[in-house]
Amino acid sequence: GQQLNQSPQSMFIQEGEDVSMNCTSSSIFNTWLWYKQDPGEGPVLLIALYKAGELTSNGRLTAQFGITRKDSFLNISASIPSDVGIYFCADTGTASKLTFGTGTRLQVTL
Amino acid sequence: EAGVTQSPTHLIKTRGQQATLRCSPISGHTSVYWYQQALGLGLQFLLWYDEGEERNRGNFPPRFSGRQFPNYSSELNVNALELEDSALYLCASSISPTGLDTQYFGPGTRLTVL
Numbered sequence: 001g002q003q004l005n006q007s008p009q010s011m012f013i014q015e016g017e018d019v020s021m022n023c024t025s026s027s028i029f030n031t032w033l034w035y036k037q038d039p040g041e042g043p044v045l046l047i048a049l050y051k052a053g054e055l056t057s058n059g060r061l062t063a064q065f066g067i068t069r070k071d072s073f074l075n076i077s078a079s080i081p082s083d084v085g086i087y088f089c090a091d092t093g094t095a096s097k098l099t100f101g102t103g104t105r106l107q108v109t110l
Numbered sequence: 111e112a113g114v115t116q117s118p119t120h121l122i123k124t125r126g127q128q129a130t131l132r133c134s135p136i137s138g139h140t141s142v143y144w145y146q147q148a149l150g151l152g153l154q155f156l157l158w159y160d161e162g163e164e165r166n167r168g169n170f171p172p173r174f175s176g177r178q179f180p181n182y183s184s185e186l187n188v189n190a191l192e193l194e195d196s197a198l199y200l201c202a203s204s205i206s207p208t209g210l211d212t213q214y215f216g217p218g219t220r221l222t223v224l
Contacts, residue, residue, distance in 0.1 A: 004152075042114070042200050042215025043153070088152060097143065097155040097166055098213060 004089055004101035012107050019076040021104040023089030032065050032072040033090040033098070043088060047074070081108050112137070114203050114216035122222045123191050131186040131219045135203030141165075142184040143204070143213060144176060148197040156199075159184055191223045 003026045013019055023032070031050055035043035047058050049065035049072060056063055062075045076083055089101040115134045123129050135142050144156040155168040159178035167174075173189040182203075188195055198220050202213040 040217065042202070042217050044215070045212070090153075097158055097168065098145075098153070099155065100145075100152040102152045 004091065004099060006087075006089060006101040006104050008104060009102070010105040010107070012109055013079055014109050015079060015081060017079055019079050019083070019106060020073060021087060021106075022071060022073040023101050024071045025091065026070075028069045029065075029072075029091045030069075031092045032063070033092070034061075034063050034072070034074050035088045035090060035100075037086045037088065037103075039085070046087075076106075079106075079108050081110065084108050114201055114214055116199075116201050116216040116219050118219060119217070120220050120222070122224065124224050125191055125193060127191050129188045129191060129195075129221055131188075131199050131201075131221070133184045133186070133201030133203075133216060135182050135184070135201075136205075136214055139203035139205050139214075140182055141204045141206060142178055142182065143202040144184070144186050145200045145202065146170075146197045147200060147218070148194070153200060157186065188221070193223050196221060196223045 004023055006023050033048050034046045036046050037043040047056050047063040052065055052069045053067050054065040060077045065072055084107055086103045086105050088103050090098045117132045141160040143158050145153040146156050147153045156170055157176050158166045162178050176186040178184045198218045200215050200218045202215045204213045
């Protein structure tokens, strides 16, 4: 089946820094979804991308659907402590099930 | 409006026992999805129910099963528990099975198998 590889696996950044993470797939995607999971909570949808080349923003977050349809990146500008959590990319795959990447754990130092 | 709710929050069982996890979707949502999140790993799709029927299942053994009730709430049953079943089990719901970007997740049930 398809695999989603996220990098980096984890990152420590200072408050105020910009963050970039990406996700690559072994197969072509029709949709890219980015979720954030806070400790003890379920994932929350941040951004959804539907077309190759699409660039979408949600506040300080920006995500792009790669031209090859096999990758996507998520940028967070001016990070703040509440950005801490695990960020997952996901694809809708087939038959309504989501396939999740392995996650990028973000930790912010003050 | 209430979100997706799951119970119990935590569940501790011993190997060989059975576990039952419950999920109530957002009002008006007919599709319920179950995912397993083992420690340090991403979410793995388990089961999808819509209108009371199992529509798809992930690559898990038959001892993982479930059902969806007429009120669209759902149960996940895990029989003959094994140590590696210890994980966070997440339930999600969506208003329809075609709205793939609108799966709303509950807080999860943490299952520990001793």
